Amino acid sequence: MNAVLNGILEAKVLPGAPARAHVSPVKLDTSALPGGSMVMLLFVDDEPEPRYVLRMPRTPNQPERLIRNYRSLQVVAREPRMGRSVPSPVYCGELGGATSSVETCVPGLPLAVAMRVARDEGRLDHLAGLFRQAAEWIWEFHTRCDSDEVGRSDHVTRYARRAIGILQRLDIVSPAQADWLLDVAVASDQSMAPAPRIHGDFNPNNTLLDEHGRLYVIDWEFSGPGWPLYDLFTLARTAWFHPSANVDPSPARAQALWDPRAPLGRSFGDALSRYEQRYGLARTDLRALFAVYVAGLVADQVEEMRGENVTLTEPWQSLLRAALHP
């Protein structure tokens, strides 16, 4: 670590070249997944708050996510209205023998904390308000930051093929329903082409809220061309059903996500309406896509378990059935 910190100071990658070579590391990490990055907060000079974030890949020969994070920040930071709500990229390259990146540190606490408090205290209107704020941010992002990469335009179809296979294997859908889901996926790919840039992991842990209620979005490691509804669905699922939140996984809770009388259902519905209008999709199509999205996450787990003993835990079942059976 010292080598990397010294590398930062010697290479003078930090703007304004801090006068004092006193940089204190604080490791801050919420991910236990392999392939992720270690995140360090850098304190500069005598400032009480950290000014920079240093990222180092957990596996030295796999800096891809770190580089993708940096490149995405460069793209988003260029957009005048979005740029202030993401960290500014400072440096990406070799530091002390390891690929590392430096970005500015944005203030605030994870939105997940505020959402958890709202959920615990039964303040569902407040939870829905937080969701609405994040959903509006992601909508702005999807409409303003078009992908600058030449991406494929079959993101939903590819995702759906894998997901539908799982749904059939678990007897969640009939062959006819599977065909319909695939048709919806192909149609949405056509209507969403060219694929816009998405965040790729837009969950409330990657969204910070400062004391003035401003939103900041971090961790762009999975960003790239994709299907924009993926971000909105991730936000909805994690806001309502985040596994670590230890929330009630009952079907009624999953149905509430689609219920316009429920606070979160109303916010989610409003957010979906925008995408309906922009891409000319019907609500039933969006529900089908949500089922595809959830099934894709199940497929990830099944893949991790090498396809053995595939069972569906209650939250996944509830989410799938609520989306597929209005």
Add this chain to the structure above:
Amino acid sequence: MASKFACPFCRTLVRSEGEGYLCPSCRRSFTLDHGIPNFSTREHYWNHLAPDQMDFMLEVTRTHGYRYAVENILGRFKDPELVRYALGANRADFRSILPITSDTQVADLGAGWGAVACGLAPHCAQVTAMDTNPYTLRFVAMRAEQEGIGNIMPVRIDPLDDSRLPFADDTFDVAIMNGVLEYVGTASDAGSPSKTQVRCLEECRRVLKPGGLLYVGIENRFGYLYFLGTRDHNGLRFTSLMPRALASAVERVRKGVPYRTYTYSYSGYRRLLSLAGFRPRATFIAVPNYRDPRFIVPADDNRAITYLVRRYASYLRRRSWRWAANLLFGHTPPAVCGAMARALSDSFLLVAESTP
């Protein structure tokens, strides 16, 4: 093979002979069990699973992969928390406070399920994963193979209380003791646990190169959770906070054995390391604990601690706790915040340098 095996009894370098090793001096022989060097000289078993369960676990690891085995056997039948403990890629994130490079020889003492060894291996020359349990060592070997890691060498050793590491002097650059030192005293009833711990640390110093680093991840004896009733290593409440003699009396009454899982305070660890010939180089506070560190902060950096404490206070689940924490830390000077964190934090990560 970079590690130099030495006879654990007379410390003469052993030589390969047939399917094992032979000490040319005292003529003791040591076997290879399932390809793992076995320098164990006495029976000792500790694991989350019993031997017959471990046999099954190893079979499933072989046929279905280690991840599946951990999630479906350890996680489902023992404790879901163990899945993160055994698999979490962040278990070895403490490497960020150690100068580990591609030339570093690492000794992982008490390798367990291999999460630390597998996390460190991509960053260093070799990890020698030592444990007393032959089953978990086989698991580590399979796990490393399935992950495509070629620089982990599992070695079976005796419990660390009797100072018999089967390596020559000055073998390793870094020695890791993550959640191990507190248990060193429990392998036998002889002698004082603190003297046993010092002896164990001295043995670590012997196998470390001069200037080599020892890393210890361990609980704070006066960690705030103990005041709130969290159980000590012996399964009893508040024994960590009691004077040793009283803790021993309580454990004798409740469990029939003396108290031997000694942990220490911030200054106590520094004294212990100094007694064993180490120069404490840095101490870090791990939050929430050393087993699953989300935050690591230098224990002497009051500014960083203050930032972390205030931030962490906002994560508290109960509104009353958040209110109390904000009241307590919101306007507390950094020096006081730092002192309180050093006194009451759950865990420490200690880095000490071997002195000649």
